[in-house]
Amino acid sequence: MTWDSWIIATISRTLAYGTPLLLATLGEIYAERSGVLNLGVEGMMILGALSGFSTAYATGNPWLGILVAGAVGGAFSLIHAFASVTLRANQVVSGLALTMLGLGLSGVLGRRWEGWPLMTPLREISVPLLEKIPVVGPAFFKDQNLLVYIAVLLAIVMWFVLYRTRIGISIRSVGEDPATADSLGVNVAVVRYLCVFVGGVLAGVAGGYLSVAYRPSWTDGMTAGMGWVVIALTIFAFWNPLLGLFGSFFFAMLFYLSFSLQGVLSPELLRMMPYILAIVVLVAVSRGTLQKRMGAPSALTIPYTRGED
Amino acid sequence: MRVPNWLEIERRPKPSAWVVLGISVGAIVAALIVAGVFFQAFGVSPFKAYGDILRGALGSKLGITETIRRMIPLLLIGVGLTVAFRALFWNIGAEGQLLVGAIAASGIALYSGLPGWMLLPTMFLTGFLAGGLWGVVPGLWKAKLGINDVITTLMLNYVAVFMVEWLVHSPWKGPTMRGFAYTDPFVPAATLQTIAGTRIHWFTLVFGVLAAVLLYIMVKRTRVGFEVRVVGENPHAARFSGISQVKITVLAMLISGGLAGVAGVGEVAGIHHMLLSPNHISMGYGYTAIIVAWLARRNPLAVILTAFLFGVIMRGGDVIKVSVGLPFQMVDVFNGLILFFLIGSEIFIRYRIRIRRKAAV
Numbered sequence: 001m002t003w004d005s006w007i008i009a010t011i012s013r014t015l016a017y018g019t020p021l022l023l024a025t026l027g028e029i030y031a032e033r034s035g036v037l038n039l040g041v042e043g044m045m046i047l048g049a050l051s052g053f054s055t056a057y058a059t060g061n062p063w064l065g066i067l068v069a070g071a072v073g074g075a076f077s078l079i080h081a082f083a084s085v086t087l088r089a090n091q092v093v094s095g096l097a098l099t100m101l102g103l104g105l106s107g108v109l110g111r112r113w114e115g116w117p118l119m120t121p122l123r124e125i126s127v128p129l130l131e132k133i134p135v136v137g138p139a140f141f142k143d144q145n146l147l148v149y150i151a152v153l154l155a156i157v158m159w160f161v162l163y164r165t166r167i168g169i170s171i172r173s174v175g176e177d178p179a180t181a182d183s184l185g186v187n188v189a190v191v192r193y194l195c196v197f198v199g200g201v202l203a204g205v206a207g208g209y210l211s212v213a214y215r216p217s218w219t220d221g222m223t224a225g226m227g228w229v230v231i232a233l234t235i236f237a238f239w240n241p242l243l244g245l246f247g248s249f250f251f252a253m254l255f256y257l258s259f260s261l262q263g264v265l266s267p268e269l270l271r272m273m274p275y276i277l278a279i280v281v282l283v284a285v286s287r288g289t290l291q292k293r294m295g296a297p298s299a300l301t302i303p304y305t306r307g308e309d
Numbered sequence: 310m311r312v313p314n315w316l317e318i319e320r321r322p323k324p325s326a327w328v329v330l331g332i333s334v335g336a337i338v339a340a341l342i343v344a345g346v347f348f349q350a351f352g353v354s355p356f357k358a359y360g361d362i363l364r365g366a367l368g369s370k371l372g373i374t375e376t377i378r379r380m381i382p383l384l385l386i387g388v389g390l391t392v393a394f395r396a397l398f399w400n401i402g403a404e405g406q407l408l409v410g411a412i413a414a415s416g417i418a419l420y421s422g423l424p425g426w427m428l429l430p431t432m433f434l435t436g437f438l439a440g441g442l443w444g445v446v447p448g449l450w451k452a453k454l455g456i457n458d459v460i461t462t463l464m465l466n467y468v469a470v471f472m473v474e475w476l477v478h479s480p481w482k483g484p485t486m487r488g489f490a491y492t493d494p495f496v497p498a499a500t501l502q503t504i505a506g507t508r509i510h511w512f513t514l515v516f517g518v519l520a521a522v523l524l525y526i527m528v529k530r531t532r533v534g535f536e537v538r539v540v541g542e543n544p545h546a547a548r549f550s551g552i553s554q555v556k557i558t559v560l561a562m563l564i565s566g567g568l569a570g571v572a573g574v575g576e577v578a579g580i581h582h583m584l585l586s587p588n589h590i591s592m593g594y595g596y597t598a599i600i601v602a603w604l605a606r607r608n609p610l611a612v613i614l615t616a617f618l619f620g621v622i623m624r625g626g627d628v629i630k631v632s633v634g635l636p637f638q639m640v641d642v643f644n645g646l647i648l649f650f651l652i653g654s655e656i657f658i659r660y661r662i663r664i665r666r667k668a669a670v
Contacts, residue, residue, distance in 0.1 A: 037459070043645075079649065089652035092399055092459050093603060096596065097648035104641025108351075111636050220638075225467065232464055268475035275464040275471075282461060286454035296457065 004135050010256060011139035015148050016214060018252030020045070020206035022151045024230040025237065025244045026158050027202030033162065033239055034195035035175040035299040039095025040080050041203050042227025043102020048073040048207025050106045053118060053218040056211075062122040066147070066208045073204015074197050076102065081196040085189050088303035099227065106220070113218040121216030122147070122209075145213045147205075152245065159241040171195060175297035178304040188304050203227070232278035238285070239297065317663045324658050329606060332657050336650035337604075343646050344639075353633045365628030366621040374507035375627070377514065378580070380620030382407065382572035382591075384517035386598035387605065387612040388524055389568030394607050395528060396561040397541035398448060402462025403569040404595025405469035406440040408587055410570025411577045412473060413439035415492060415584035418499035418577075419481065425498030432499065432574055440570015441563040443469065448562035452555040466595070473587045481584060492584040501579035510579025513571070517616075520568060524609040537561055569595060593641075597623070600648050619644075 024041055031038045048069035056065030076098070083094040127141040162168040173181040174191045182188050206226075211218055233251060237244035251274045258270035285295055321328070345355030366376045386403045393400040400406075414432040417423065423431055447461040476492070483493035501510035528534035540547045540557045547554060576590050577583065584590075601619050605611035626640035 039459075039463075083649065083652060087653055087656055089655060092401065093599070093648060093652050096401070096599065097645045097652070099645075100596070100641045100648065101645025104638045104643070104645055107636050107638025108347075108642060220636075228463065228467060231460065235460060266475055266479055268471045268478060272468050272471040272475075275467040278464050279461055282456045283450065283454065286450075286456050300457075301459075 008135060008139045010253065010260070012142070012144070013256045014249055014253040015140065015144060017255055018249040019145070019148045019151045020209045020214065020226065021230060021233060021252055022155060022245060022248035023147075023206040023209065024203045024227065025233045025248055026151075026155055026241055027199035027206075028230055028234045029237065029239050029241055029244055030158070030162075030171065030195045031199035032234055032300055033175045033297055034171050034192045035178060035297055035302065035304070036081070036084055036192050036196050037091045037095060037301045038077065038080050038098070038196060038199055039092060039231065040077065040098025040102065040227075041199075041230045042223055042225065043099035044073040044076050044200050044203035045102075045207035045210075045223045045227050045230075046106040046221070047076055047102045048204030049211040049222055050110045050113075050207075050218060051204070052208025053211035053216075054110075054113060056118055056120060057113065057116070060120045062118075062120055062212045065212045066122070066205055069208025069212070070201040070205040073207065074201035077196050077200020077203070078193070080200075081193045084303065085192045085196070088305065091301045091303075103221070110218055110220060114220055116218055118212060118216035118218075122213035145209070147209050147213060155241045155245040162241060172297070174304075175299055178299050179306075182304070182306060192304075203230075229274050232274050235278050235296070236274075236281050238281075238295075315664060319661050321659060321661050329658055332654050333604060333606075333651070336654040337647055339654075340643065340646035340650045343650075344643055347642065348633075348635075351635060353635065358629055358633055358635075361632040362621070362625035362628050365632065366624040372624065372628075374504070374509055376617070376620040376624040378508045378620075379623040380616045381510070381514050381517060381575055381579075382594040383598050383601050383619050383623075384612060384616035385513070385520065385572040385575070386569045386595060387601035387616050388517065388521045388609050389565035390598055390602035391605060391607045391609045391612060392524055392528065392537065392561050393444075393565035394602055395541050396537045396557055397544075398451065398558060398561055398565075399459045400444060400447075400462050400562065400565050401459055401599065402444065402447065402465050402595070403565070403598055404591060404593065405462070405466035406443045406566040406569035407573040407576070407591055407595050408466075408469040408473050409443045410436035410440040410573030411584060411590050412469075412476065412573075413570070414574040414577055415476075415481070415495075418495040419492055419584075425496070428496075428499040429501070429578065432578060433571060436570045436574035437567040438570070440573065441567035443570070444562035444566020445559050448558045449555070452558040470587045473584065473590070477584055477586065483583070490586060495578065495582045499578060500582050501575065503579065508580055510575055513575035513579060516571065517568075518613060521609045521613050524564070528609065533557075533560065569598075592623070597644060600644055600651070603648070603651060 024045060028038060028041055051072040052065040052069030055068040056062045080094050080098050083089040084091045122145055124143040125146055126143055130141040131137040162171065170181065170186045170191055174186060174188050178188045207223060210222060215222070229251060233244060233247045237247045254270055254273050258267040348355040348358045366372050386407065390400060390403060413435040417432045417435055418428060421431065443465060447458055447465060450456040450461055451458045477490045481492045483491050485493050501512055503510050528537060536552045536557050539550070539552055540554055544554065572594065573590070581590065597619055601612060601615045604615045622643055623640055626637040629635050629639055630637050
């Protein structure tokens with residue numbers, strides 16, 4: 001393979017693989033920004049993948065599949081929102097339960113489609129004109145999924161909402177100091193429910209992308225731990241959607257390289273990198289001013305009770 | 310929270326053991342009912358399914374021994390987790406701690422060149438230390454740097470998973486295994502004796518029960534156990550009374566990680582006799598043990614019971630796969646449901662909820 005075709009393949013595959021990571025990470029960023037840690041990403045993604053596949057398979061309409069995937073992911077996340085916001089249960093345990101339940105349900109419900117390909121996948125598109133630019137064109141604008149560009153756009157929009165609008169201020173204040181937010185008239189419970197729901201919808205769409213577009217088929221456990229990479233990415237991105245954009249594609253590149261560089265570097269060690277990097281980031285920002293400016297939302301995992309305890 | 314006026318909610322000062330037990334059993338029953346609806350939806354009578362599970366797990370010698378085989382790692386890890394959870398350290402990393410224990414034991418078994426009689430003791434010791442190290446490091450990160458324990462222990466699980474994958478695919482891949490991703494089999498001196506005709510490596514089981522008893526005495530009767538509780542329940546008080554948070558966290562995580570490591574030694578030395586793919590070694594014991602410890606309400610002795618219960622559930626997964634043709638993932642559905650009902654029911658332990666009589670209004 002020549003150098004430029006190698007670069008084109010790397011960028012193009014990185015975009016394709018990074019998209020589900022990005023979608024789910026954006027969702028988790030919003031949930032955690034509002035103070036709710038959701039370790040159920042893997043479970044929501046896999047249910048999204050299954051419902052997306054089965055819908056697209058039954059109707060022949062891939063976009064309907066993506067839509068249903070998002071709806072199922074969102075509905076499923078409400079269990080976690082109910083447990084952690086309304087019942088004030090332990091978020092860590094509730095999130096783990098969500099993942100177990102999602103993996104279990106998808107394994108049982110999906111068995112009849114196990115290994116089936118999807119004949120009506122989401123079509124890849126090429127951007128007219130831009131695809132003609134040498135190297136850049138085929139790398140970024142040829143044979144990609146529309147969802148890739150939607151995800152990138154979404155990252156920018158979600159960054160804008162979080163940092164430049166009143167809604168964003170509400171979300172961040174609920175995650176940092178819910179008592180003050182409450183006294184200023186922000187409904188803490190509603191904000192948290194909505195943010196967890198957004199997280200669920202995006203995780204579901206990410207799963208749907210996997211089974212309807214990226215690898216149009218259903219196999220049990222096809223998310224293969226991606227949900228945990230998303231948890232790592234959320235930290236790596238300092239809970240910032242734009243850094244999430246960078247991080248998702250960076251991790252996706254590592255993942256692609258772990259396959260294309262087999263023989264040079266062992267793929268297992270490369271696939272270990274996201275997790276190690278997440279730890280390195282946590283250790284690096286654990287001290288000093290960085291902690292204040294870029295650390296986790298202060299009220300993360302802490303249930304809010306008005307004027308009690 | 311707004312409460313309709315026919316309901317009365319008050320804090321329970323100190324829930325009695327019977328209340329806790331009753332509510333826990335209620336949560337499990339509720340989970341079984343929901344799972345039963347699920348069975349019904351698949352055209353399988355829940356009564357038949359549960360009957361099969363009980364018969365398959367407890368109704369024969371094979372059933373009971375397989376249940377106990379599943380129980381062993383859950384017991385070891387669950388007991389350790391009760392100590393970590395008491396110190397309010399969220400050790401989600403038992404899965405990884407189990408795996409590094411398995412790695413350490415395999416390294417000794419295959420490459421140490423030790424004389425036969427020294428192999429097993431060394432494997433247990435290094436397995437304990439490896440698992441302990443995998444727990445103590447995030448413990449120090451939390452105690453010294455304030456880094457979130459949930460995330461670091463979780464990430465370390467995956468580091469351990471890929472470490473095992475790498476070892477069995479590259480440097481430790483057994484030359485005699487013809488392309489499979491296994492190490493060579495251990496020499497017999499590095500394998501654990503099992504009760505004849507079963508897969509119960511009894512030494513590890515005894516070790517687990519002993520650990521449960523000793524840790525129960527430790528948390529209930531000793532100064533250290535008291536300090537663990539104070540650090541968990543009231544870090545401020547701990548600081549004022551001169552209890553070292555670092556010392557207690559390190560101790561709790563050494564015990565928790567170490568016991569998970571021992572569980573890993575038991576699985577490779579007692580069952581597989583080699584290092585192999587991580588999901589064959591563990592089947593998620595490290596995660597299931599979280600429910601085991603949670604259900605035991607962080608009481609090490611109660612873990613003997615709850616670990617057995619989840620041994621039944623895991624065995625039940627094998628049984629219904631054959632008897633009604635539902636996949637093993639039914640176990641995950643069960644586990645998830647039980648966990649949700651458990652944490653959901655905790656509000657009933659913390660609060661007493663009564664319907665107010667009209668006259669009282």
